[in-house]
Amino acid sequence: MYGVTDTEAVAAVAAAAQEPNGIGWWAPYKNDITQDYLDFITLESEADRICVWHPLLVTGLLQSPAYAREIISSASVDTSTAEKIDRVVTIRMGRQEVLSRSGKAAAVQALIPEGAFAQKFAGGPSVMREQLTRLRDLSQSPNADIRVVPADVLPHPGLGAGFTILKFPHPWPSVVSVDHRRGGSVLGEQGDLDEYEATFTKITDVALSTDKSRDLITHHLERL
Secondary structure (H helix, E strand, C coil), X not given: CCCCCCHHXXXXXXXXXXXXXXXXCCHHHHHHCCHHHHHHHHHHHHCXXXXXXXXXXXXXXXXXXXXXXXXXXXXXXXXXXXXXXXXXXXXXXXXXXXXXXXXXXXXXXXXXXXXHHHCCXXXXXXXXXXXXXXXXXXXXXXXXXXXXECCCCCCCHHHCCCEEEEECCCCCCCEEEXXXXXXXXXXXXXXXXXXHHHHHHHHHHHCCCHHHHHHHHHHHHHHC
C-alpha cells in the first residue's frame, strides 16, 4: 500500500482512509479562517509531539484567552468585527485541546523569547499576568517542556519566522509549518524537516533549562 509494508502501518493507513474528512471541533469555524490555517489545525490535532518556536510572541498553543485576543485584535489589518475576533480566539483556544485530550495528550516542547514578556497591552498588566501564570502552570505538566530564550543571548538561527514541527504516530512522517500572516506553509520534504529540526536544536541550546525557565517566568510574574 503506497510503499508502506509492515502490517501495523498498513492497518493505520487503511483506518485513516475510512475516516470522514473535515470532521473536528473546528468544523463550525472553517469559514472564519484560511485554508492554510485549517490544514495546519487538522495536522496539529493529530500530532503526538509538537516542537514550536516564535521569535516575538508566546506561541498560540500556550496563549491565555486575554493574550490571544490582544494579539489577534492588533494583528488584524481589516475591519474585523468583535464577533469575528471572538470566533478566531475560540479557534485558538480550541487548538489547545491537543495538550489535554484524554489518553493521548500531545507532548509539546515550546521555546519562548524572554522579550515576549515585556509586551504591553491595551488591557493593562493583567493580560501579561494571566499569560505568565498560564505558562508557569503549564510548565509543571508532564507533557509540556517550556523553555525561555534569555533576552541577552547572542544572535541565533531562530530570529526569522516562527515555525512548528509536528510529529505523528507511526507510520506518518513529520512535517514543519512555517508561520506567515495567512496561517503557515506546511513543508514535508525531508531536507526541509532536517533544516528546521537543526534550527530548533540550536535555539534549544541557548534556551534555559525547564526549571530555570520556570524561575524566570515567575520572576517576571512577580514584577507585574
